[in-house]
Amino acid sequence: MAKGLYKRVWDVPEIYRVRLPFSNLKKGSSNCYIVKSGSESLIVDTGAYSPEARDLFVGATDELGVDVKASKVFLTHMHFDHAEMAPHLLPAGARVYASAIGVKARTPEETERSQELFFRRMLANGATEDDARAYRACNAETAFIDQSLFDVRYVKEGDALSVGDASFRVIATPGHTADHLCLYEPNRGILFGGDAVLYTTTPSIDPLPGKLDAYAMFIETLERLRSLPLRCVLLGHGGASYHPLGERVDQIIEKKEHKLERVLEAVRGVPYCTGETAARLSLHRTMEAWRAFSPMQRYYAMLECFVSIQHLMAQGRIERTFDDNTKVYRHRAL
Template sequence: MATNLWRLDIPLEGNPLKNLNSYLITGEERSLLIDTGFRQDSCRRALTDQLAETGVDRETLDIFLTHLHSDHTGLAPDFVGAGGRIYISETDGAGLRLGLTDGYWRDMYEEYVREGFPREEIDRLWLANPAQGAAPRNWSAGCVTLRDGDRLSYGGVTLRCILTPGHTPGHMCLYGEEPRWLFSGDHVLFHITPNICRWQSMPDALGCYLESLEKLRGLPTERLLPGHRKETGDLDTRIGQLEEHHRHRLNEVLDIVGSAPGRTAYEIAGRMRWSIRSTWREFPVQQKFFALGECLAHLDYLERRGRICRRERDGLIRYSLLP
């Protein structure tokens, strides 16, 4: 891609995301690896082989994680060099540690059951959810947390940290100021739209995401480096497309809620349009989990703005329009 910039294509087998773009910036003393893939053998082999092709000394590797999701963080402790640093935002660093506990997932799954997710499907997620099973282990070693505006320097490039909450509470992009590189993680994707779901620590995830998109508008960018698939077009155009996507989503949710008051979020999600080509009944349970999370983020956005209300009845939360 450039004399000291490499894109590593890490396959995400059986996952609709298809791949992770891991990036490497090489330097004379230390090199920086951006995102790593799941803690799975297929990701480990691909990352090992492609790093060898670059000729980088793995003992000099530091790692930057755009956010806490396991397809980005899973292999970080295994690939950081001796005495190296693993960078992540302060918020997502705390969230990642919390997500390594069974209690965190138990509480989330119980919340999803109250939102209508069938208990028998939730029970299957304990064995099938890669967000749970492919996350990193032995997380504490070498972790350095970052805040908005912090700077790193690798290979002669100064990288500014831009905090962009929404996809996760502490998602962070990296902006190379002189070459105008933007490592956008999962904040701005091109062939697919980032999943925006409910987070306990971020009551209005969609609102935060839309505000974070504005932080990047007008940023001079020569090279766009997203976390998945390939880049297409320019940054401001894509920001507009993502905003329009969520406007359509919000209207879709309002129409579904209005057509039959008292549905659960699970029932609403089952009536939304998804790019996956199967009926809601045939959806893989992992994809239902992410679809429900996105539905909840849109319901939360509408509730906070006085468009809908939620009421609990018989242990389930149901949604209706407000006048």
């Protein structure tokens, strides 16, 4: 085995982890998993595209004797660090299993529409036009699966995906993204968890349109994953775990609740504040310190604050009104 190409993380079925590099807030890596059982193989997530990541993927599949075109490819969600390399690397006709929500949201037409809505949402939350454009650039996702080139098969809650004698069950796990899916093998207690739970960081939550409560969906997903009897947990980032998720779920919920209270505290402290002001104050930052953040850092802070506000509104703890004079939303605690 070429040093560092892959690591075996489970024996039956054989499961190998390939770490693929990407760059966002900082340089990191995401996990691609290769499952081998009998003459069949399954690839879970393909990572972000770069020449280095492509070479690592090709090197690992070649050395493991995996025929990518004959393999099933499962995408936990359509974030770039999990799915961007798929259209660059997979041969025409490759079978790709993914959520219909995620695939359809990444068409060029839908991406343009959603990016324009996102830009307007940022303006309505108090961002300047220049900042809103920068946040829109940060929000751009580049994973697009052309259904005319690949055999795309939509999967949903309860669907089965087999590889050799292993039968995985699809679990809908919205929260981190609306389209997030996990794969669970109940007989062996194996979970491919994507970014629904992470040990390396607290997963972000993508905001949903209208008054939909993404925070509540995320917590419901965590509680559901907590209940699974697990022996092998394989996530989108970091190493494998061989224990149930209860302790980590508790830690994530505690951090999310702490953030929620900080947002509520910010709105109480500055009644009728904008979303951007709430985001800044929830981090206890002066305006100068806020402006010193990179656009990507402010973008993530804005998203987290928006999701928190949506949840607090659903709980009846915050009221949001639209200011016709300034064309922004104003928030006050109830």
